[in-house]
Amino acid sequence: MNKQQLANKIWESANKMRSKIEANEYKDYILGFIFYKFLSDKEVEYLKRNGWSNEELPELVEDDTETVDQCKDSIGYFIAYENLFSTWLSMGKSFDVSNVTDALSAFSRLIGDNYKKVFDKIFDTLQTGLSKLGETSGARTKAISDLLNLIKDIPMDQKQGYDVLGFIYEYLISNFAANAGKKAGEFYTPHEVSLLMSEIVADHLKARDSIAIYDPTSGSGSLLINIGRSAAKYMDSNKIQYYAQELKENTYNLTRMNLVMRGIEPANIFTRNADTLEEDWPIDIESYPPVLRVDAVVSNPPYSQQWTPDGKDSDSRYAGYGLAPKSKADYAFLLHDLYHIKPDGIMTIILPHGVLFRGGEEGEIRKNLIERNNIDAIIGLPANIFFGTGIPTIIMVLKQNRDNSDVLIIDASKGFEKVGKNNKLRSSDIRRIADTIINRLDVPKYSRKVSRDEIRNNDYNLNIPRYVDSSEAAESWDIYASMFGGIPNSEIEALSDYWNAFPQLRGELFKPISDEYSDIASEDIKKLMYSHQNVSQFFSRYNDAFSDFSEYLHKELIDNVTSMAASKEEAILSDNIFKRLESIELIDPYEAYQILDDNWTKMSADIEVIQTEGFDSVKKVNPNMVIKKKNGKEVEVQEGYFGHLLPFELVQNVYLSEELNNIKAKENRISEIDSDIEELFENLDEDSKEKSFVNDDKTAFVAAEVKKAIKAKDVEEEVLITLKSFDKLSNEEKELKKAIKELSAALHLKTKETIENLTDEQANELLHEKWITPFVDQLNSLPENIVSSLCSKVNALADKYKITFAQVDEEIKDTENELSAMINELTGSDFDMQGLEELKKLLGGI
Known part of the structure; x- marks a missing residue:
């Protein structure tokens, strides 16, 4: 496995x-x-x-x-x-x-x-x-x-x-x-958050021959390990030193175990079981003061923990910045981390988002960090992303020396998937954030470089919504269009990304009815759109960009399956996809990246087996062992086989389609028989449904009793014909089920033999069908999704103003008049008639 x-x-x-x-x-x-x-x-x-x-x-x-x-x-x-x-x-x-x-x-x-x-x-x-x-x-x-x-x-x-x-x-x-509930936060940072921090740090350190990295609240050590793994893509892994400090002894032991088991040389592991804020890291060097300086610090400290700032005024970690309040140690941890990075180092820290706007001592520290130009970037994370707490959190990136003076602020709170009770960053979310940080990108509704002057004008408040508005625009309704019809040009213009990509399409989809309003030019929006030259060219450009992608993947993944560096392959494929998409408008490369990552997770598991066990592992089958109760005890028994790597169904579709289709045809016939039997039963009269050949629930025939009734011939001729029809269909169904069982068993064994006797060429073909075909199909759906989305948006615009208030008002009046006329036809007592006259007045009737 x-x-x-x-x-x-x-x-x-x-x-x-x-x-x-x-x-x-x-x-x-x-x-x-x-x-x-x-x-x-x-x-x-x-x-x-x-x-x-x-x-x-x-x-x-x-x-x-x-x-x-x-x-x-x-x-x-x-x-x-x-x-x-x-x-x-x-x-x-x-x-x-x-x-x-x-x-x-x-x-x-x-x-x-x-x-x-x-x-x-x-x-x-x-x-x-x-x-x-x-x-x-x-x-x-x-x-x-x-x-x-x-x-x-x-x-x-x-x-x-x-x-x-x-x-x-x-x-x-x-x-x-x-x-483990709330206790989990004491020792574990979710892998995806850890990976994001690792990518940011590793890019900053990639030109160095050797590095030292430090986590002052190390927990399980996962943050350090992931940073080391990411950095090792650019340097010798034995040139990375790991410093870890952890307060709780059992968690401290977890850190050491985790580091040692990753193959890290003990000489590169430096650990302490101590209180980070009370007992700073000592190091024996001939300089004053003795300070541990590292290339990177990463940490996920306990949020808003109490600490003791008394007597810390002279502590060089906080000099020039200020002391965090007694009730919240968040900035104490941050300043500790910042103090320990080299002048050209980097630090990333996870904190509750309150550190961005809380006042008092924290506001003063924040001001000093900004004026000293230490804050490089702020990333707002999705809520409920950490185990045991749902509070919103951020990642702050800081440096001692920076080339720029602005702060990159990213609102990544909307990018996640729901997994159980928690939210989880997807691989595409991690890649999008890391690329935005590394390239310092301004992306509408996502990220912005904010000048120091703007932050000063906001009194050093760094609350993300002040600078990046990621909220979806609230739907508005044009009063004139709602009353008289037409589509506001401003709402059509909101789809400008599509019109930039399809410059002539807008003019053919909409016809102007005034300077401010347009109308739909065709009733069949979908047909017009898909037949338009701009859309056809869009599909062609995409197809041209990916025309040889399947062959490229085959060479990259299958021809080199036993020799490829699997740990680096996803990055190679990703770069290739991003390059192909450079000239294709509208398609989000990160959506393509997510498709890659989802498929790579499955492919890499197979590649791992092949590289470990050899290529012949593709031609192996395993006994399918299941737990069953026997004589009151659970025992393991075999029920057939399954492919070690190749699913039986895949092999059957490719090489045993005739046998498979034969079984499917019989299964389809059974479905038809079930429908026919259901129809026969529905045609029975109520008296017949009281007979013994119908079950107690009055929902189905009883086969054995049907046979008795046919033999006795004690029912009406029409009912007898129905029973004979059922009996014939029932016998056919029984024979079909028996045949399907025998054919399925034979096909199962034949599939086993087929896998075990595959040639290398056939094995490669099946790997292509398992890995590459679904992957390419999913990528090829991206342009279709774009056009389909535009079609839905245009249809929504058309429907939004299709019925005007004037039409609705006219329909209401017509309905009132019809109801009033109907009231005129009614008779009753004097009191009834008085009541009806009053109702007519309310309806506007005469």
Whole structure:
């Protein structure tokens, strides 16, 4: 299975397994054991590279001081054979919780002196929490055994393992965060927000040979890891140093585990378990004052937390800016981050949007930041994007030295997708924001570069709506057009982007009726639009731009499937699509990018399997195992097969269409029979529906009773004909279902054999159909969507003023007159007639 499938399986099992333990606590156990497995497997891998064989591993004992010292010096720790993760798995029923506690104690004793900062007390959270896994030793042993078997299949090797391991670890963290309520905010920044910050920072640092990055509220370490991954696209990953500080011990351990498991050299990891605001980072250098200066700081500090500003007046972090109020430490964290970046560095910080406009001490700090030209950009994020809180948030980008003096303000609050209870940035949203920041773009209703003078004139208030209005224009109604008809030219002009792209189309869609108003020129708007030369040329330009795209994708993805650098391929495809769209008006390249990303998620999972298992993995099938109850117990049984990579349905459509169509024809015939039987039943009279050949609900025939009635011939001739017709159709349906079952079973086995006997050329053809055909089809729908959207907008304009108030008023008068005339025909008592006369007056009747 690919890494996503493996991650899903582990999460589902872990969630069932945790019983009454809170998700926020249970994460410490499962993630702790994953980390122990990583260290254990890494030691075995190291020893094998240095001449050890599997047969020699049992000789791995503490008494072998030479090997112990070698491991401690090279990888930072030593684990004896009896304490290896693989040994635990092999112990079977003799495994006990004491094996774990003994192993964790031994690990603490056997850390290399140069690696204490990375590994010291890293398993304390796991070790002290084991008691919560069960009330008895036996219960704890079973719970741990279940955990070990759950994670045993996660690969840890350097070739593929770091990517898979990191993916699963991050996936589990994010799922635990989503299920941990408000506590989640303490340790996890959503991956999409982290990725956005990473792209901004990595672009700023891309020309450097080596960098140091720092997160003073590191949580799970995901922000640092994503920045390092993005920066590694431009430099040697071993030239990146990671600094992390975290207040809470269990979360601090999470940071260290996460960093180590990504294959980051321990020599590049610097971590502290301390209060960032109270205990600034010390560093031993021969300068005064001793200050940690890094290329980038990223952080997602706790929002509006209380702190102690007393005695901080002399703290150089806040000098020249001011002290944040006691009730809200947001600007204290920001100034701490800013203080630690180099003159040419960059920082990004997530904060509640209140920091943009709150007054008092915060207003003074904001003023000083603007006057010192530190604020580079502000990004307004969608609400409800973080786990456990729905408050609106922003990302602020700051620098010590800047070439420009304006502030780029982006309102990205409208770009997201709904996922469960939360909003989530899409890949296209991330790309749009990052491109806007990197290129400092002014985009109507989205972003604007704001001068310092304008900000001064607004009394240093940075509230985003003051500068960028992203709201949709409220629909207005033209009074004259509403009364007398016609379409206001101003509302037609609002579609100017379309008219710029289709310059002659407007003149043929609308005919002027005055200087200010026009009317629709044709009743069939859709026909006129799709047959127009401008629209035809638009489709042609798009088709020309993408005429060879399918062939390009085949060469890029399929011909090079085993050798491509998969981690960089999406960026290559993206650049190609953006370049093709440069000359195509109206089409949003970010919409195309989202289509790419959605498809790439599926393609990359297959590519990962092919590159790991070889190209023959395309020709593999797997047994389809399902859980069923047997004798009161759940057992796993096989129900057919499924393609390892190729869906059976795809293979059938391409190579077994005749057999597939035969089955579909029989299924269609069954649908026809069902309709015919339904019609026969509806034609029965009510008396017949009381007979025994109709079910108790009076909704259907009873087949066995129908046969008896036919044989007895004790019904009217017309009913007998109906029953015989039903019986014939019922027998035909039964035969068809039997045939379909047999044909489906045969087709299933034939599909299995077809996949297993594919030639390389056929396998490539099927990969093309799975990956490229749907992707290209979705991209090709973009110009159609544009024209369809314009058609809908023009139709809406036409309908909006089609019926005037004058017409409505005339219809009301006609209706009143008709009703009044009808009243004249009525008779009744004197009181009735008086009432009717009064009603006629109200209707305007005579």
